[in-house]
Amino acid sequence: MPELPEVETVRKTLKKLVLHKTIESISVFWPKIIKNPVEVEQFTDALKGETILDVGRRGKFLILYTNQFAMVSHLRMEGKYGLHSKEEPFDKHTHVIFHFTDGTELRYRDVRKFGTMHLYKKGEEFLKPPLIELGPEPFSKEFTEEYLAEKLKKTNRKIKPALLDQKLFVGLGNIYVDEALFRSGIHPERIASTLNKNEISILHREIVATLSEAVKKGGSTIRSYVNSQGEIGMFQLELYAYGRKGEECKRCGTPLEKTTVGGRGTHYCPSCQKL
Incomplete structure (x- = not known):
């Protein structure tokens, strides 16, 4: 399972790849990955037209920030994000695809299907599970x-x-x-x-x-x-x-x-x- 250093590296590289891209639509092939909201359609509808403005991290969780929302993502054992052109084929282990207006796609691939995604309004992500349950960051002033x-x-x-x-x-x-x-x-x-x-x-x-x-x-x-x-x-x-x-x-x-x-x-x- 990726730990803080690996997730921080993913955050940095994702930020280079997807910043300022606008989501045209989302394909979800394994609905169980979406934990909040319960209805997958609410998840996909909410993010349509949203632009990715930042990529953050809290512990082992990635946070993709758009105009209105914060998507909290845990990679678990085998989860991976990758940026691809829409023409590239994808395999059966690709479970969520964020289709961007520029013709590229952010694909979430997870062989073991243990990853999770929670979507919240900006500002609510730290007030609800899973982030509210976490202790301080090891690089923070609180961790003395x-x-x-x-x-x-x-x-x-x-x-x-x-x-x-x-x-x-x-x-x-x-x-x-x-x-x-x-x-x-x-x-x-x-x-x-x-x-x-x-x-x-x-x-x-x-x-x-x-x-x-x-x-x-x-x-x-x-x-x-x-x-x-x-x-x-x-x-x-x-x-x-x-x-x-x-x-x-x-x-x-x-x-x-x-x-x-x-x-x-x-x-x-x-x-x-x-x-």
């Missing part, structure tokens, strides 16, 4: 060491599932939790409330640093992720832990191990991240 310490001290969950909770703060998924915990020297099964002040300070620093570096590299190309122009991210070359089971730790040389924490495959170094 003190905030992280307060939240972690209140939970007896293991640290990895706690950090995956988007209500705590947004943007981290399986890849970057493993990376931030490795860089912090914290075992993924450590109980969150047992972390001391110094450990939380280091963890806060490494969460921000890991995500910042990943954004600069365009995200990680793990499995099938590419950005909206078909370009791959390069941060996977910088990974210390994720996907490196059995390989030598870049810090100490110990073979990395993989376990399951909170139902998620988890990579760590048994020497650098002692429980």
Whole structure:
């Protein structure tokens, strides 16, 4: 699933591709993707004639802004946007097409059909699900060491599932939790409330640093992720832990191990991240 760095990269590339394009019509081939409004016709009718004015992001959600509306989109496991000419053929995995007046099309393709789209009047998008349920952005002034310490001290969950909770703060998924915990020297099964002040300070620093570096590299190309122009991210070359089971730790040389924490495959170094 794309995490904050990948979604931020999609946002930047989408903004270059679709800004100021006007929607002529919309084709929806898999109605279940449209979560709000309930009636697909209301979704398509509302956006006819609207011009895309900006592309935003909140956590792992993209937000396409038009004259009157905000469309909140989650890519889930396999969702991808791509700009095409109307003459180009599309396959059975293309589920929503935004037809523009200039003859181009923004196509949403999703092999697993897990993606979602919510349409709200501008200004309402942050007052209703799914965005109202999210915690602060990791790059925001609200996400301080003190905030992280307060939240972690209140939970007896293991640290990895706690950090995956988007209500705590947004943007981290399986890849970057493993990376931030490795860089912090914290075992993924450590109980969150047992972390001391110094450990939380280091963890806060490494969460921000890991995500910042990943954004600069365009995200990680793990499995099938590419950005909206078909370009791959390069941060996977910088990974210390994720996907490196059995390989030598870049810090100490110990073979990395993989376990399951909170139902998620988890990579760590048994020497650098002692429980």
